[in-house]
Amino acid sequence: xxxxxxxxxxxxxxxxxxxxxxxxxxxxxxxxxxxxxxxxxxxxxxxxxxxxxxxxxxxxxxxxxxxxxxxxxxxxxxxxxxxxxxxxxxxxxxxxxxxxxxxxxxxxxxxxxxxxxxxxxxxxxxxxxxxxxxxxxxxxxxxxxxxxxxxxxxxxxxxxxxxxxxxxxxxxxxxxxxxxxxxxxxxxxxxxxxxxxxxxxxxxxxxxxxxxxxxxxxxxxxxxxxxxxxxxxxxxxxxxxxxxx
Numbered sequence: 001x002x003x004x005x006x007x008x009x010x011x012x013x014x015x016x017x018x019x020x021x022x023x024x025x026x027x028x029x030x031x032x033x034x035x036x037x038x039x040x041x042x043x044x045x046x047x048x049x050x051x052x053x054x055x056x057x058x059x060x061x062x063x064x065x066x067x068x069x070x071x072x073x074x075x076x077x078x079x080x081x082x083x084x085x086x087x088x089x090x091x092x093x094x095x096x097x098x099x100x101x102x103x104x105x106x107x108x109x110x111x112x113x114x115x116x117x118x119x120x121x122x123x124x125x126x127x128x129x130x131x132x133x134x135x136x137x138x139x140x141x142x143x144x145x146x147x148x149x150x151x152x153x154x155x156x157x158x159x160x161x162x163x164x165x166x167x168x169x170x171x172x173x174x175x176x177x178x179x180x181x182x183x184x185x186x187x188x189x190x191x192x193x194x195x196x197x198x199x200x201x202x203x204x205x206x207x208x209x210x211x212x213x214x215x216x217x218x219x220x221x222x223x224x225x226x227x228x229x230x231x232x233x234x235x236x237x238x239x240x241x242x243x244x245x
Contacts, residue, residue: 042205049168052109056093060105062112119163122154123170129156130172182209195227196220 053066073080125137136155140148154162163169189211190199198219200212214220 050109050113052105054105058095058099058101060108062109119166119169122159122162123175125154126156126159126172127175185209195222 051064051067053061053064055061055066121139125139128134129137134156136153137159138151138153141150141152142148160170160172186199186201196216198214198221200214200219201209202212203209
């Protein structure tokens, strides 16, 4: 025991910081060029969905009426001989730099051609609805704030009419013919009844459908209790007595 009148010094007690207060590592991506050497990745060139144009007064047009195209001089002809300053003060109309156009023209075109852009989503909706027999799909369209501002009902059997005239559109006949061909391919490939055997079908854009065979983890997905239950001999069904017996 300490003598009376002795004052104890306050001891500092270290309190463990809560886990949620500890500094967390910031995700990062390394940028050394040597890490990314290898074959060029698959890249699908974008296809043109439409165009808009601006006239000399910067007025918007939802088509190509104000576009001007470059026509190169003949390859074996004389070089161009014109003065870039000729007519410049009289014809050039400077743009008002105070007006920030940003993406306004592009977004306006998107709103005007929303049905055309919907065609790419219609394929997924059609495939998910046609096979199980869903007659209609109700789509909700949201604004930039994420609030649904309008609804539109698409009859499943009429979805293709929205993209019939689109050269880059999809065709239900092609989809169903490929589906039938793939199912036949899968049926002729998977001929062994083994719950531990997994056939992995893969596809890369521009190439054929390929299949690889794997056994057990990590590809097998059926739990053992399910396999054991399904492979057991089922008891015979008891005959329900007829009222006439």
